[in-house]
Structures are given as structure tokens and as C-alpha cells.
Amino acid sequence: MKKTTIDINESTIKKYVESIRPESIEIRAQLDFGYSYDGKTTEIYEIRPLWNNPKEKQNTPFAKIRFYKSKQLWNLYWMRANGKWELYKPFSESTHLDKIIEAIKDDKHGCFFG
Numbered sequence: 001m002k003k004t005t006i007d008i009n010e011s012t013i014k015k016y017v018e019s020i021r022p023e024s025i026e027i028r029a030q031l032d033f034g035y036s037y038d039g040k041t042t043e044i045y046e047i048r049p050l051w052n053n054p055k056e057k058q059n060t061p062f063a064k065i066r067f068y069k070s071k072q073l074w075n076l077y078w079m080r081a082n083g084k085w086e087l088y089k090p091f092s093e094s095t096h097l098d099k100i101i102e103a104i105k106d107d108k109h110g111c112f113f114g
Contacts, residue, residue, distance in 0.1 A: 040067045078111040
């Protein structure tokens with residue numbers, strides 16, 4: 001039986017996503033947040049019911065964080081309205097994941113939370 005563990009990077013991302021989730025279960029039914037993580041790329045997304053089928057949930061990514069092992073850098077991307085990822089400028093990379101998370105929290109240009 002394979003033992004699964006959460007690495008420190010995923011733990012940091014999980015902690016951030018938990019901090020932005022609504023406290024109320026009723027609100028979470030209408031708006032929630034989640035993430036996917038594969039060891040080098042994370043997508044943070046909104047979870048909402050589909051407008052035409054409220055029983056079905058839809059994940060809409062708004063932030064992507066990617067680790068480039070060769071450069072030892074984290075890059076931050078935001079989802080444009082056309083559905084394409086774009087580097088988040090002026091703060092697009094860091095050697096520290098915490099600084100990337102701070103850039104998402106600050107959202108100085110309204111790219112992540114509008």
C-alpha cells in the first residue's frame with residue numbers, strides 16, 4: 001500500500017486555498033475554491049454550479065503557479081478572458097512560493113478576483 005504525503009509546497013497552497021474558502025456551507029454551495037497540484041504545476045479555481053444545471057459543478061481556474069526546476073523559480077500566471085494563461089506582470093516569478101501566494105492575495109491589477 002502506497003503512503004501518500006503532502007509536500008511542503010502543496011501544504012502552502014492548500015493552506016492558502018483553505019483561507020479563501022467561504023466559512024458558510026450554504027455559500028460554499030454557490031461559490032467555493034479548490035486547487036489541483038501535480039508536483040510542479042498548481043491551478044487555483046472557483047467552484048460554482050452551472051447556470052443551466054445547478055446540480056452540476058464547474059471549476060473555473062483563475063491562477064496558475066508553475067515550478068521550473070532547472071531555474072529553481074516559481075512563475076505566476078493569470079487566466080485571460082479569452083481562456084489563455086498569461087504571465088502575471090510585473091510580479092511573475094520568485095524563488096519563494098510564499099511570495100507568489102502574496103501576489104495572488106494582493107491582486108493589485110484585479111486579475112485574480114476582479
